Amino acid sequence: MAGEGDDVKLLGTVVSPFAVRVRMALHLKGVSYEDLEQDVFDKGDLLLASNPVRKKVPVLLHAGRPVCESLVIVEYVDEVWAGAAPLLPADPHGRAVARFWAAYVDDKVVTAMLGILRATTDEERAERLDAALAAVRPLEDAFAECSGGKAFFAGDSVGYLDLALGCHLLWFEALREMFGVMIIDAGRTPRLAAWAGRFLETETAKKAASPIKSIVEYAGKLRAIWAAIAAAAN
Ligand SMILES: N[C@@H](CCC(=O)N[C@@H](CS)C(=O)NCC(=O)O)C(=O)O
Known part of the structure; x- marks a missing residue:
């Protein structure tokens, strides 16, 4: 199973459907991650520094490097953990x-x-x-x-x-x-x-x-x- 030793954190909120999208992708891939709940009405420094352009959740932090926009993140997850449960079609x-x-x-x-x-x-x-x-x-x-x-x-x-x-x-x-x-x-x-x-x-x-x-x-x-x-x- 993927995930052991990976440094994966998700900046999201419980109710964000876009964060849910990423959680589902990580779950399908069997990736362990830490959920970092954000307050989108009072954004914290980590969110603002990780997504300075859009200032939105979700942001995936992989080994400290941010990936923003949920569909981009799902594609990233699919590529990085390519061995398990392919998400995008092969052709x-x-x-x-x-x-x-x-x-x-x-x-x-x-x-x-x-x-x-x-x-x-x-x-x-x-x-x-x-x-x-x-x-x-x-x-x-x-x-x-x-x-x-x-x-x-x-x-x-x-x-x-x-x-x-x-x-x-x-x-x-x-x-x-x-x-x-x-x-x-x-x-x-x-x-x-x-x-x-x-x-x-x-x-x-x-x-x-x-x-x-x-x-x-x-x-x-x-x-x-x-x-x-x-x-x-x-
Ligand atoms: N296109 C973005 C949409 C993300 C989005 O709209 N996030 C909302 C929460 S559901 C947010 O961070 N809102 C705070 C704001 O707009 O300031 C994605 O797919 O990640």
């Missing part, structure tokens, strides 16, 4: 497709999800939900293409694109608890809904999971901050 075209959809998830799906959280009225939230459903819809066909009829985007086991989308599933669940919205549901995107169920049952997803209660609390805090900013601007 260049498969890798390009997986990277395309992972970038799509962070660009379109995450933006749409945050739109739901930012909405201040029921009408606005309904519009934002429509936008989120439209953003998720193409992933239904992407799943069919990438999985080739198997259980996961990567085939028989979880891979890069599974982590890219799967890390957001608990946030979707938190939004369902908060507002009753379903971003992935069996009626609209049946393959994706079945995949989500399988993904959340994997040991990797369970090990890296953020408690929904903590996500709901954090999301409430974000909404309060946005409301205060909006009030100050008026």
